[in-house]
Structures are given as structure tokens and as C-alpha cells.
Amino acid sequence: MNTEPDTQSENPEQAEAQWRSKKRVRSEVLKHRSRPHNRGLLLLLAFSSALLGLAVFDFISPTIAATANLVSIAIYAITAHVFSLNISSSSKPDALSAQTLKLAERLETLEDQSWEIRESEDIHRSASEAFGDVVIHRNGMGNITFSNSVFAKYFDDPSQLPDFQIGTFDETGANLVRDVEVVTKLGPRWFAWADLVIRDFDTGDSGTRSIGRDITERKQHEKLLETKAAEALQASDAKSRFLGMVSHEIRTPLSGILGMTKLLQDSKLTSTQSDHLQAIETSGQTLLTLIEDLLDQAQLETGHMIVSKSPTNLVRLVEDVCELLSDHARQKNITIASHVDARISDCVSLDGARLKQVLINLAGNALKFTDSGGVAIKVRLEKPDHKKNPTMCVSVKDSGPGIAPQDIEKIFNAFAQVDSGANRPHEGAGLGLAISQDIVGLMGGRIEVDSQLGEGTIFQFNLPLEPDDIVEPVEDKIDCVILAMPQTPARDAITQTAYQYCRKVITANSVENLDLIAATCPNNSVVIVDSAFDVSPQWVDDIRNALGQSTRVLCLEAARGETRDQGDGLYDGWLTWPVRSNSLKNALYNQLGQEPADTEKRQTKIDINMQSGKSLNILLAEDNPINTLLATSLLGKLGHRVTHAENGEKAYELFARNHPASSFDIVLMDLHMPVCDGTTSIRSIRKYESDMGLGKTPIVVLSADNQDVSQTNALDAGADDFLLKPLDFDDVTKILSNFSNDEIEISA
Ligand code: ADP
Secondary structure (H helix, E strand, C coil), X not given: CCCCCCCCCCCHHHHHHHHHHHHHHHHHHHHHHHCHHHHHHHHHHHHHHHHHHHHHHCCCCHHHHHHHHHHHHHHHHHHHHXXXXXXXXXXXXXXXXXXXXXXXXXHHHHHHHHHXXXXXXXXXXXXXXXXXXXXXXXXXXXXXXXXXXXXXXXXXXXHHCCCCCCCCECCCCCECCEEEEEEECCEEEEEEEEEEEEECCCCCCEEEEEEEEECHHHHHHHHHHHHHHHHHHHHHHHHHHHHHHHHHHHHHHHHHHHHHHHHHHCCCCCHHHHHHHHHHHHHHHHHHHHHHHHHHHHHHHCCCCCCCCEEEEHHHHHHHHHHHHHHHHHHCCCEEEEEECCCECCEEEECHHHHHHHHHHHHHHHHHHCXXXXXXXXXXXXXXXXXXXXXXXXXEEECXXXXXXXXXXXXXXXXXXXXXXXXXXXXXXXXXXXXXXXXHHHCCCCCEEEECCCCCEEEEEEEECCHHHECCCXXXXXXXXXXXXXXXXXXXXXXXXHHCCEEEEEEECCCCCHHHHHHHCCCCCEEEEEHHHCCCHHHHHHHHHHHCCCCEEEEEECCCCCCHXXXXXXXXXXEECCCCHHHHHHHHHHHHCCCCCCCCCCCCCCCCCCCCCCCCEEEEECCCHHHHHHHHHHHHHCCCEEEEECCHHHHHHHHHHHCCCCCCCEEEECCCCCCCCHHHHHHHHHHHHHHHCCCCCCEEEEECCCCHHHHHHHHHHCCCEEEECCCCHHHHHHHHHHHCCCCCCCCC
């Protein structure tokens, strides 16, 4: 392709002069209308004007040149016409002057159009030059027929120009502007470059117009930003790894402290010793929460936190959270309870561990800030008619101090607290809500707050459900239950649950007005009375007399066993805060003549002295001596036999050596160990089993490593379950019972 320019840039002054000369030619033509004898001169003028037009072609843009030529040809035609008319019919002067006038008018129109084109070109040129854009025009042969003054700033040699790329369009159909790096007089520069096809209307020839904008500075900024972003990502990854490592290193000794505290608490202690131990445990738990929050925050910042759905028993999850926080509630003399809509299935698909974490955060806060009344966790089905896209609304309500409107937005920021003064009465790093909001966001929801000072607070969020998560509740209902308990959010939750089993639920804020209760309730109702009312045996007798002797009176205790010394004869059964829905159901259904209510058959802290149904042969891989002591003590007390390996390699050797003569029932495997880590050891064990054609022995990881990726790796390597240190005795027992054939019965 020939890229030699045929001409230099247009000189505007020169073009202006040419134009003026043509203007003069036109006025000459007009003059000739009144002076027909001067035809020779007119013809000469027209001819020279045509020549001028041709000359202009090389000096100005092709469009203007073409227009100029057109004007000249028109002048020539007029002149020739006038001349011929004058020769052939000098006897018709009127017809002649009319035609001449017409042609003159036509000429004027052409002139005006030509001016407009020129003006428009001027505007475009000045605009492109004001933006500093390079503009060139090439004819069909590839020769540059026009270049603006900016072109000269960058290029001497047109071969430096980027290659044509005509006909490249983006998805919207617009001509593609591409970023190209070009070597220019000023050194390498970046241009946003576009090549457009231009068709000359007059000649029909096609050419190309290229426009290039210098974006070198923008490119430099982008590069700088990319480098900074990569550095920030690296730093953030390093921070995450550091936090992960620190978290693991802190968890390991903490696990020993908390575990040993638990073991000591089950020995004979004076009350002072017991108080001191409690203080150790509380401090340990606080430290643990802080570490977990920091680690979660780091994971969220780097996008390493993942949520994954799996079948989850929602009722159990919510009730477990209440159970976990119930000690705290008892210490504050307030209540906590939950309610899950019966239309939501027992088994919903969501990330149960993360939902639990959010609920512990929200309900933990609610308890922390509430001094009277209580807390309710509720899950209700939103828009139950929308079967295709069902949603559940999870809420945590408290009767605490409330939050001022101006503080509501800020509390979701990391480390933000309404009261952040040094003397604030409550513990906490201000991370819980920020983390919870992010987790709920990952699950497809958003936490909203509804609060007013002095009127308590509701935190709530919606989460998507699957259509299969909705069920039709089928329950027989008893007639009536009377809930005699102070009005709190927790009582609201129990009331809603009671409606699932009763046609009528009557709530009484006090036990004073027995007559009123008796008048409102049908005979033989079930009465559940809160132990906070401290009712007398006489009251119980009176209510039986009023409502019929088959009325069942149940006591709802703050702590289990609190009212048992009043004698079994007084009450027909007991329930304990926080009431599980199953316990309530059993208590109420007993009224229907079904099985006696097993109101106390709930799982509580494990009795350390109890023996499991089956003694398991356990292989424990653990490098930390304190954790080894802790685990062997616990497992020994549960009646299991433990073989210890101090690293992953030893664990594999022991596993292989023992097979098949005395195979292990279960392997408990730490992850981070010297010589050979847990994940490698699990892989080796699984390979050995497969090579030998053996069945899989359950492997449960016990680790202080809280990172999702570590858990995923361990499960991918072949582990069956993952328990986080410090070990929760209930969890260990549950897991062992899952993997042993005989059910382990826990009763306090
Ligand atoms: P932390 O509880 O560790 O301070 P959070 O992020 O969990 O951090 O909570 C941030 C702040 O929001 C709390 O310090 C408190 O001021 C306010 N807050 C959270 N929940 C409640 C609540 N239920 N009632 C009143 N204030 C609350």
C-alpha cells in the first residue's frame, strides 16, 4: 500500500483566496446578464474558473474541490448557454434572461451548499485538533490525501501509523476503537485508534479516515493501578495466610486451656474454684471469638470465604443456637426462644454452619445489650404463594435499648460500635455485624434493622429457599394451652410454636387473676407456667379445681431441676428454657392421650462419666501433647480405647500395621503435624484401603485450622467429617455416635 502523502496539509488562507476569486466570477456572470455584448470575456472567465476548480482539487479536501469544480462547470455551462442563445436567437432576449436567471439562482444554491460543507469541515477539524487527535484521510490507493496539524506533531514517516483495521465492530455495532502502541517522534505512545470507511459522494470513491487519540497517560495510570492492585492482592493474601497461621497457633493452646477447664469442671470443686474455672472458660471463649472474627474478616476481604448449600435441619439449627446462648440468658435473668414456620421443611438446602454463625452473632448481640425481657429468633415463610421462588425471613428480636436511627448504618462497618468509648460496658471488637452482613450477602440476602431507642431491635434478612423446602404441615391439634409467662419476645416465639399444636393459645402476663384465666379457658386445658412467677402449690390446686382435675400443669424452668424440690406431685411435667418445639409438642400431645410427654428428654451437656453403648478402637493422630492428653482423657472417659500417633506418617503406619487383624473403628486426625501432615496421611490411608480392597474406616479431622480451604482439602483427601478445636465435648460424642453402630444415649 502506498502511504506517501500526495500533498501537504491544506492552507486555509490559500483556500479562502480561491473561494473569494470564485465569488468574483459569479458576480461577473450576474453582470453579464445585463451586458450581453461582453460574452467573450464571460466565456473566458468561465473557462478560467473551471481550470481554477481543477487546480483547487489538489489543494483542498476532495469534497470541497469537487464542489468547486461543480460550480466552475456550472459557470461554464451558463456562459456557453448564454453565448449560444445570443448567437442563435438574439431575437428572444426575454427567454434568454429568464433562463440565465434560473441558472444564476442554481449557481447560488450550489455556492451556499459548498460554504456549508466547508464550514462543517472546519468545525470537525478544529474539534479534532482541540482534542489533540491525529486525523488522516487516505484515498482508495492508500495514499494520504489529508492530515491535520496534530499528525505532524507525532509522525514524520507514515509507515509508523498503525495498520488499518476497518470493519471491526464491538457488540453494539459501533466501530471498534482499539488501543495500539505506536513508535512516534516523541517515543512510544498509546493511541485509541479507529479506522472508518468514508465514501466520497461526488466521485463515489471510497477512502479511509483514521482518528487517533493519545491515551499514553491513561495507559500509564492503568498500568500503575494494575501493579498496585496486584501488590494489594498479594499483601492481602499474605495477611490472610498470616491470620490463618496465627489463628491456628493461638487456637491450639487455647484448645488445651478450654478442654482442661472443662475436664476440671467435672471434678469435685469448691464453689470458689468453680468460679475461677468459669472465669478461665469465659476469657478463653472471648479470645476464641475474637480470633474467629478476625479470621472471617480477613477471608471476606480477600474473597476467600465461600458458602455452600447442604441439607440442613433448620429447626434444630435455630434451637441449637438458643441452647448455646441460654446460659448467658439465664445469667442475665432474661429468656431466649425460637420459632420456625411449620411450612418450612425439616431439611432445607443452605449453608447451615454460616447461618448458625450469623444467628449466634445477632442473637449474641441481642442478649449482650438486653437487660430485661428477652430475645426471639424466628423463621417465617415469606410469600408462601410464590411456590416457584419461596423465601424465608429470619429475624432476631430483642427488648433491649434499641439503636438510634443515625447509628443504624454505621454499625455494619467493621470495628464500628455505637458506644466505642473506653468505658463501654460491653465487650466486642465491632466485627460481628460487618461479618454477618457479608455472609448473608454471600447467601443471597441482606440484613435490615428496625429499631427505636427504648423499644428494642429487630435484625432480619430474607434467604432464598428451594420449592422442595416447602411442606404442608399436618398436625392434630389440642383444644387450648395457657401460657402463663411474662410478655417477652421469647414468649411470642413460644406462642407461635404452640399455635402449630393447639387451636387456641391463651397468654397470661401474670398469675394473679386466676378467675380471669379460668373464665377464658376451656376445661382440661394445658397450663404452662413460668417458674419466674413462683406459683404456690395452692395456685396449682386452684387452677386444677377451676379447669377440671385432668388439667395438666407444666412448669417452665429457667434452669433444669430448679423447681424439682417442690415435689413431683405439684406439676405434671417440666419444660426448660429455651423450649424446643419437640418438647412443647410432646407436652401438649400428652393431652390427646398419646405417649407421656418426654418433656425432659433433651440433650444437655454431656455427663462426662457416662459410658457409650460401644467401646470404640480409636486411632488418634495429634502432635500437641496437651491436646493429646485432653483427647485421650475425654475419649477414655467415654469408654473408648485410644492408640496415639504423633504425626501423619506414624498414623499411617499404625493404621496399615493394624489392618486387618485389629482394625480401628475410627481415625481422629489433626491436620498440621510435623513429618507428615494430616491431609497427606488421609490420602495414604484411603489409597491403602483401595489397594487392599478394604472398606473405608471413618476419618474425622480435629483441627484448629478454621480456613474453609483447609476443610475442603481434608474432605477432598477422603476425610468424612471435620471438627474444629477447641473440641466441643457434645460434638465429639455426637460424631462418635454417628460412626458407631450402637446409639450413644446421653442423659443428664
Ligand atoms: P460488637 O458487638 O462486637 O461491638 P457488632 O458488629 O456485633 O460488634 O455490633 C456493632 C454495634 O452495633 C454494637 O457495638 C452495638 O453498638 C450495636 N448493636 C448491635 N446489635 C445490637 C442490639 N441488638 N441492640 C443494640 N445495639 C446493638
